Amino acid sequence: MSEAIHAGNAPKAVGLYPHARRVGRMLYLSGIGPRDARNNSIPGNVHDDDGRLIGYDIVKQCHSVFANVRAVLEASGAGWDDLVDVTVYLTDMAADFRHYNAVWAEYFPDAEKAPCRTTLGITALPTPIAIELKCLAVLPEGK
Structure with a gap:
């Protein structure tokens, strides 16, 4: 049996799926x-006068x-320390990996406590974003 989780403080899913699904103590986050959860904008995206995407700020x-x-972890009763595996999708590995890696180090400064991570370079994501994370967490006992 599993439980679907919808986080009110996270942006709505772009399809018909939950933000996460809990199975026992395992928590599987959707991509x-x-x-931005408030207005669906994409932080750091730059558009020309015709609304075409012309650039983005990967750090933002x-x-x-x-x-x-x-937000999804907290809505699920979990936190950073409960993450065990993260898959990172970047649309421009050559330009963005070093910036992503630096931001990762801000959130996970201790490699011994950080979740496992795999980073993949891909050609596109479903919306005009440059990064997406797919995460797996193990909820604490009793949650």
Whole structure:
């Protein structure tokens, strides 16, 4: 049996799926992007006068995606220390990995306590974002 979790402080999913699903003490988060939960904007995106995306700030998107992951974890009764595995999707590995890696170190300064991580370079995500995280957590006993 599993429980769907919808986090009120995270942006709405772009499809028909929950933010996370709990199975026993395991917590599986859906892909989480950097969209702002208040207005669905994408922090750091730059558009021309015609509304076309012409650039983005990966550091702003990284901080926003971490805030969204935190919101889903908290809505699930979990926290940073409960993360055990993170898959990172970057649309421009060559340009963005070092910036992402620096932001990661702000949130997880101790490699011994950090979750496992895999980073993949991909060609696109479903919305005009440059990063998405897929996370797995183990909830504390009794939660």
